[in-house]
Amino acid sequence: MSAVTTPDPQGDIVSTPSTTHADPRSGLPDAPSGVMETVGLNVYYGGFHAVHDVDLAFGRNEITALIGPSGCGKSTVLRCLNRMNDLIPAARVEGSVNYHGIDIYGPKVDPIEVRRRIGMVFQKPNPFPKSIYDNIAYGPRVIGMQVDNMDDHVERCLRQAALWDEVKDKLKESGYSLSGGQQQRLCIARTIATAPDVILMDEPCSALDPIATSAIEDLMTDLREDYTIIIVTHNMQQAARVSDRTAFFTARPDETTGNRTGLLVEYDKTSQIFENPRDQRTEDYISGRFG
Amino acid sequence: MTSRRNQIATQAARDVTLAQLDGSNRGGQWKGAVFKAVLVLCITVAIVTLVAVVLQAFFTGLPRLDMNLIRNMPSSIDRSTSGMQSAIWGTVRLMVGVAVTVVPLGVSAAIYLEEFADRTKWYVRLIELNIQNLAAVPSIVFGILGLAFIVRGPLDLGFVVYAGSLTLSLLVLPTIILTTREAIRSVPGSIREASMALGATKWKTIWKQVLPSSVPGIMTGTILALSRAIGETAPLLLVGATVFVTYNPDGFFEGAFTSLPTQIFAWATRPQEEFRILAAAGIIVLMGVLIVMNSLAIWIRNKFTRTW
Numbered sequence: 198m199s200a201v202t203t204p205d206p207q208g209d210i211v212s213t214p215s216t217t218h219a220d221p222r223s224g225l226p227d228a229p230s231g232v233m234e235t236v237g238l239n240v241y242y243g244g245f246h247a248v249h250d251v252d253l254a255f256g257r258n259e260i261t262a263l264i265g266p267s268g269c270g271k272s273t274v275l276r277c278l279n280r281m282n283d284l285i286p287a288a289r290v291e292g293s294v295n296y297h298g299i300d301i302y303g304p305k306v307d308p309i310e311v312r313r314r315i316g317m318v319f320q321k322p323n324p325f326p327k328s329i330y331d332n333i334a335y336g337p338r339v340i341g342m343q344v345d346n347m348d349d350h351v352e353r354c355l356r357q358a359a360l361w362d363e364v365k366d367k368l369k370e371s372g373y374s375l376s377g378g379q380q381q382r383l384c385i386a387r388t389i390a391t392a393p394d395v396i397l398m399d400e401p402c403s404a405l406d407p408i409a410t411s412a413i414e415d416l417m418t419d420l421r422e423d424y425t426i427i428i429v430t431h432n433m434q435q436a437a438r439v440s441d442r443t444a445f446f447t448a449r450p451d452e453t454t455g456n457r458t459g460l461l462v463e464y465d466k467t468s469q470i471f472e473n474p475r476d477q478r479t480e481d482y483i484s485g486r487f488g
Numbered sequence: 489m490t491s492r493r494n495q496i497a498t499q500a501a502r503d504v505t506l507a508q509l510d511g512s513n514r515g516g517q518w519k520g521a522v523f524k525a526v527l528v529l530c531i532t533v534a535i536v537t538l539v540a541v542v543l544q545a546f547f548t549g550l551p552r553l554d555m556n557l558i559r560n561m562p563s564s565i566d567r568s569t570s571g572m573q574s575a576i577w578g579t580v581r582l583m584v585g586v587a588v589t590v591v592p593l594g595v596s597a598a599i600y601l602e603e604f605a606d607r608t609k610w611y612v613r614l615i616e617l618n619i620q621n622l623a624a625v626p627s628i629v630f631g632i633l634g635l636a637f638i639v640r641g642p643l644d645l646g647f648v649v650y651a652g653s654l655t656l657s658l659l660v661l662p663t664i665i666l667t668t669r670e671a672i673r674s675v676p677g678s679i680r681e682a683s684m685a686l687g688a689t690k691w692k693t694i695w696k697q698v699l700p701s702s703v704p705g706i707m708t709g710t711i712l713a714l715s716r717a718i719g720e721t722a723p724l725l726l727v728g729a730t731v732f733v734t735y736n737p738d739g740f741f742e743g744a745f746t747s748l749p750t751q752i753f754a755w756a757t758r759p760q761e762e763f764r765i766l767a768a769a770g771i772i773v774l775m776g777v778l779i780v781m782n783s784l785a786i787w788i789r790n791k792f793t794r795t796w
Binding site: 279281284286309310312313316317319321323324325326335336339340384387388391 | 676682683684
């Protein structure tokens, strides 16, 4: 909650005015192409209704940002997109999440296969306690991916994650020897090593300082050329800077139980959301009146 | 005028503070001193007892702490040159048997309980509770179990080394399971999530990430478990560790055997002075092995302890 209401530290570093889109993409179609979409997505944790009726479509080679106050279910929605919520025993998902038109919650779908195509970067950098090289090579190895030359593959992934020049002389050192921002880029390199189609990022910069954050944001813009990126962020300026489309979520308290259920308020092009929101709640949130 | 008033006010504030912070007139300070003295007394009793036992054994056994002890077989005729080679080899074989049995068994059980078992099920909770209870069962009970089920009964191995190993394995299995679970639990969930998110199966995640990270904890637990097993006497007496064996065990599955603690027990019950000295020398050897094993456990723990 505080990340939303307090002035953002990144405002000092990045000179772009916070509420305008840094790089408005001229060719952005009005409707997303729909590489993934959720239809009537409802998520429950035991008896707790966490997310209510979310319909979203994510466009190919676009960055979609999910923003909103704490507890509004944006991370929950993100974790539904590659079935990471399956790992939580009490979680139950209703509705459908379509990936290329196929419901990934369908009876014949293997969640392991889903996660191979839809990668994820987590809030806190979580490299494996292995060497930098093995951190990258682990994914291709465990999924049995055919890689002609692992050394080249590792280099390619590290280059794509803009980390190669910093680590090329210490590939055998532990991933934990890197700084937080480098660790997060290592995690991104690890994610793209299995050649996913979609990359989910759950507040990837919230544990990083402004300079590392700006490096990750540049990286996201580069990665957009090859991947579809969906990012959850607490940081509105970040959404404004990097994303093509923004979905605003909020939490609505239940009349009887008081439990807060997350719901989607507004979903549009980022420029539209930040400059001309249609919903009053979005405008209040964007302008800092509510958080 | 104002500055004078300020000075008085400052001085007054300082005096009040000083009076409040002064602890010399607090009542009951002696209670703290007495409490501390009691604690020191307790630790002194523990340490003095330990040192006395060790020193007593050391000085009694010193004259016989020679190569004959290792080189020769036990003998009741040549008391001055009698050794305990058969007991040393018996213990080595016993421990090898325990290690190869209990580590795979205990680690697998721990993985199941920690990663797969549904803790909402009553039978899982029952198993968990019983593992902790098992750790507290007297060792003689395991000896009787070993006699009934391993030496005779279903397994029918006879009085052989591996029967002893199996019995000791049952005895230390709870230790291994508990320490391994602890080690597995200390691997952060973020590592599992990262592996799963890459498309690794649960099995691969456990095998390639969780287990390698748990190895230090598992090894520490294993060494501590073996240290417990190496000193056990009572269950071994029941499952066939004969008190007087003058040849090394033929193998894991044949022939009579003895072990260090059983041999010490046998010597200590004899009236002659030479055997008392021999027993003390045996105790020194056993304790030396124990100290080495425990130091190894501590070293491994410190060397591989990871902060996440």
